[in-house]
Amino acid sequence: MQNEITKMFDLEFPIFAFSHCRDVVAAVSRAGGMGVLGAVGHTPEALEIDLAWIEDTLGDKPYGVDLVIPAQNSAEDSGPTTTSDLIKLIPAAHAQFVNDILARYEVPPLRPPTENTPKQNPSDGTAQVGVDRLDAVPFSANAAATQLEVALAKRTAFVANALGPPPAEMVAAVKSAGRKVGALAGRTSHAQAHERAGVDVIVAQGSEAGGHTGEIGSMVLIPEIVDATSVPVLGAGGIGRGRQMAAALALGAQGVWCGSVWLTTDEAETHPAVKDKFLTATSADTIRSRSLTGKPARMLKSAWTEEWAREDTPEPLPMPLQPILTAAAQRRITRSAHQAGSGAEKLANYFVGQIVGNMNQRKSANAVVFEMIEEFIEAVNALQGQLDY
Numbered sequence: 593m594q595n596e597i598t599k600m601f602d603l604e605f606p607i608f609a610f611s612h613c614r615d616v617v618a619a620v621s622r623a624g625g626m627g628v629l630g631a632v633g634h635t636p637e638a639l640e641i642d643l644a645w646i647e648d649t650l651g652d653k654p655y656g657v658d659l660v661i662p663a664q665n666s667a668e669d670s671g672p673t674t675t676s677d678l679i680k681l682i683p684a685a686h687a688q689f690v691n692d693i694l695a696r697y698e699v700p701p702l703r704p705p706t707e708n709t710p711k712q713n714p715s716d717g718t719a720q721v722g723v724d725r726l727d728a729v730p731f732s733a734n735a736a737a738t739q740l741e742v743a744l745a746k747r748t749a750f751v752a753n754a755l756g757p758p759p760a761e762m763v764a765a766v767k768s769a770g771r772k773v774g775a776l777a778g779r780t781s782h783a784q785a786h787e788r789a790g791v792d793v794i795v796a797q798g799s800e801a802g803g804h805t806g807e808i809g810s811m812v813l814i815p816e817i818v819d820a821t822s823v824p825v826l827g828a829g830g831i832g833r834g835r836q837m838a839a840a841l842a843l844g845a846q847g848v849w850c851g852s853v854w855l856t857t858d859e860a861e862t863h864p865a866v867k868d869k870f871l872t873a874t875s876a877d878t879i880r881s882r883s884l885t886g887k888p889a890r891m892l893k894s895a896w897t898e899e900w901a902r903e904d905t906p907e908p909l910p911m912p913l914q915p916i917l918t919a920a921a922q923r924r925i926t927r928s929a930h931q932a933g934s935g936a937e938k939l940a941n942y943f944v945g946q947i948v949g950n951m952n953q954r955k956s957a958n959a960v961v962f963e964m965i966e967e968f969i970e971a972v973n974a975l976q977g978q979l980d981y
Contacts, residue, residue, distance in 0.1 A: 606847025697935025778806025834967025
């Protein structure tokens with residue numbers, strides 16, 4: 593395929609695969625698309641290791657890195673600069689609510705308590721913290737700055753910002769290194785702000801998408817953003833098959849950005865219990881919830897989302913307080929979710945889009961790419977046939 597995106601990155605197919613798993617990133621880049629590693633959960637050291645592995649695996653094929661720098665971050669706006677500072681802002685009532693969920697669903701602690709270990713169910717919220725680092729605030733420019741340094745020290749071809757326009761210093765650093773920069777947009781106004789910031793690529797992400805997403809569907813959003821901006825657009829949200837890729841390109845996109853469809857691939861590190869849930873889920877089994885990050889994010893419905901949707905539930909805290917509040921609880925759930933029928937298994941979920949209803953077979957990431965291209969060709973030929981009829 594030949595268009596602006598394939599020429600920009602020297603790709604065979606304009607398929608961008610967002611994944612937190614380096615194996616998926618490498619597999620899609622090897623297949624002719626571009627894997628994009630989601631770095632938000634990586635420490636700088638872990639990111640360095642994964643990018644080195646990706647480069648050793650790919651040779652000279654391109655790959656990207658996705659960072660999370662919100663346009664508005666309650667922590668940075670209000671003053672605290674470390675996670676240790678933020679712990680003090682977590683209300684005891686919220687910590688107690690999380691503790692109550694874990695107790696009612698009988699989720700075991702991460703390790704047996706001893707005289708020298710803190711209680712894992714305190715009332716003050718302090719032991720709810722399960723983050724790896726207590727210095728840089730998660731989901732912040734400070735945290736992403738170090739990740740960006742690591743990415744640019746490698747040969748990362750593309751750097752994307754997942755929340756809001758990339759800061760001026762990020763754009764300058766990426767372009768000075770001779771790389772391309774992009775950003776995700778859920779509204780036309782967001783896309784226009786991205787273009788003013790100097791991005792090379794805009795990802796028009798419809799509400800069907802997994803993770804942080806807005807309220808406008810892809811069918812409406814993609815052509816709106818294409819018409820309102822002058823840089824290449826990738827369509828995202830509800831895209832995991834060739835016919836959907838053909839629809840995105842017919843709407844004016846130059847390629848597609850897919851995330852959810854890789855979660856059930858052989859290479860994906862998705863928790864086995866969650867992967868099983870995905871394989872049997874329908875497109876109606878997702879919900880936009882603030883229960884994990886503090887911002888609306890589409891994820892699989894589970895007992896966890898049901899608990900946070902109750903009328904007597906405290907409102908989720910703003911980002912980044914909510915992920916700090918729930919991190920330890922999520923670790924406990926993940927540790928025990930493999931036990932079928934357990935409370936942890938019922939609570940277990942993950943970010944996923946409405947395309948989950950099509951993710952009902954186990955297959956390799958390579959197979960997903962080539963099945964998508966084959967169906968894309970069939971769809972385009974079928975349309976051409978109608979014109980020639």
